[in-house]
Amino acid sequence: EIQERCGSSSSNLGGIVLSSGCKVIHVPTYLQGLWKACQHMSNGTAIWSIEENASSSSATESKDFWKQRLLQFDTVIFAAGSALFHDSILHKDAIDFPADLVRGQSIEVSVQQNDAVSSSDFRNEATLCGKYVVPLPKQNHVLIGATHEFKPDPLNEQEVVEDLRVKCYNMSPFVWESGIVHKITEGYRVQTTRGKYGRMPIIGKSLYNDLHTNSWLFTGLSSRGLVYHGVYGNALSQAILKGDENEIIDKIPDAFWWKDRKTSKLR
Numbered sequence: 001e002i003q004e005r006c007g008s009s010s011s012n013l014g015g016i017v018l019s020s021g022c023k024v025i026h027v028p029t030y031l032q033g034l035w036k037a038c039q040h041m042s043n044g045t046a047i048w049s050i051e052e053n054a055s056s057s058s059a060t061e062s063k064d065f066w067k068q069r070l071l072q073f074d075t076v077i078f079a080a081g082s083a084l085f086h087d088s089i090l091h092k093d094a095i096d097f098p099a100d101l102v103r104g105q106s107i108e109v110s111v112q113q114n115d116a117v118s119s120s121d122f123r124n125e126a127t128l129c130g131k132y133v134v135p136l137p138k139q140n141h142v143l144i145g146a147t148h149e150f151k152p153d154p155l156n157e158q159e160v161v162e163d164l165r166v167k168c169y170n171m172s173p174f175v176w177e178s179g180i181v182h183k184i185t186e187g188y189r190v191q192t193t194r195g196k197y198g199r200m201p202i203i204g205k206s207l208y209n210d211l212h213t214n215s216w217l218f219t220g221l222s223s224r225g226l227v228y229h230g231v232y233g234n235a236l237s238q239a240i241l242k243g244d245e246n247e248i249i250d251k252i253p254d255a256f257w258w259k260d261r262k263t264s265k266l267r
Contacts, residue, residue, distance in 0.1 A: 023125075023126070024126045024134045024135060025226060026137060027226070030226075035048070051069070053065075054066075054069075054087065062088045063210070066089060067211055070212045070215075073212070074214060076211070076212040076214065076215045076216070077215075077216045077217075077236070078093075078206075078211075078215060079217075079218040079219060080219070081188070081189075081190055081219060082101050082187075082189070082190055085097075085101055085190075086101070086188070090211075091208075091211065092207070092208040092210045093206055093207060093208055093217065096261075096262055097262075098202075098258050098261045098262065099190050099192045099193065099202065100191050100193075101188050101189075101191075102149065102150060102188065102189050102191045103148075103149035103186065103187075104146035104148065104149070104186070104187055105145065105146060105147045105154065105155060105184050105186045106143050106144060106145025106146045106185050106186075107143070107160060107161060107164060107181050107183075107185075108141060108143055108183050108184075108185065109141070109142050109143075109144060109175055109181055109182065110138075110140055110180050110182055111140045111142075112178070112180075127171045131145065131164065131167050131168035132144070132145060132146075132168075133168065133171050133172045142172070142179070143185075144164050144168060144172075145164065145185075146164075146187075147160055154186065160184055189222055189223040190219050190220045190221065190222065191220070191222045191223070192220040192222055192258070193261070195254075195257055199222040199224075200220075200255070200258075201220050201222070201228050202217055202218070202219050202220035202258045203216075203232050203235070203248060203252075204216065204217060204245055204248060204255060204256055204259060205217075205245050207259065207262060216236065216239075216240060218232065218236055220258070231251075231252075232255075234251075235247065235251040235255070236248065238251075
């Protein structure tokens with residue numbers, strides 16, 4: 001059944017079929033609920049503040065801005081994903097960082113209602129097998145992605161479609177044959193260096209505290225934030241509340257792999 005859904009074993013190594021179908025988290029709704037939970041836990045004191053003037057023309061100006069802006073807080077967690085690097089928020093911590101900024105583009109495809117109803121080949125459920133084909137809230141619309149792009153210049157629309165077609169055609173041949181591409185979405189993942197446990201997130205105290213005396217990092221989730229954020233976020237928050245970074249190691253023994261790599265380069 002897995003081979004029927006995801007193609008032959010020559011191109012896919014296997015997978016798990018969920019008997020009731022694979023459901024998808026609607027991320028915008030989930031994030032709204034997560035933020036409401038934060039407000040509730042803080043008794044309404046948590047606020048969402050957007051910095052309009054955070055960009056600057058030089059690294060020195062950026063560093064000075066953030067040092068001054070963060071003075072009012074007793075603890076700072078740098079968890080802005082790729083913006084930590086694109087916007088030059090991190091400074092010393094960004095040197096020899098064991099991760100790459102990898103562009104990812106996905107395509108939104110629709111299938112005509114009549115085609116979807118009349119064909120048994122169209123399944124309105126998610127498939128994950130290296131790449132993904134997932135249903136969107138809009139009827140008969142699916143999202144297919146994502147590319148892994150390391151070069152400075154992005155793939156154009158035709159190149160994106162062809163890249164994804166080659167790598168995940170077998171996951172949903174009907175969509176590729178009958179679908180219409182509506183738009184392309186783009187983002188960046190902070191993709192960590194692969195280790196013995198794969199690509200693990202970066203979590204823990206800053207090695208330098210050059211922007212704040214009590215700063216922590218939580219990044220490098222490699223586009224798997226929905227998988228990691230609960231477990232790692234709980235370990236991080238407990239460590240901060242107890243003032244003991246080793247609380248993280250108690251829960252995730254290899255969490256400081258990234259520190260070992262950075263400090264080894266300093267020796």
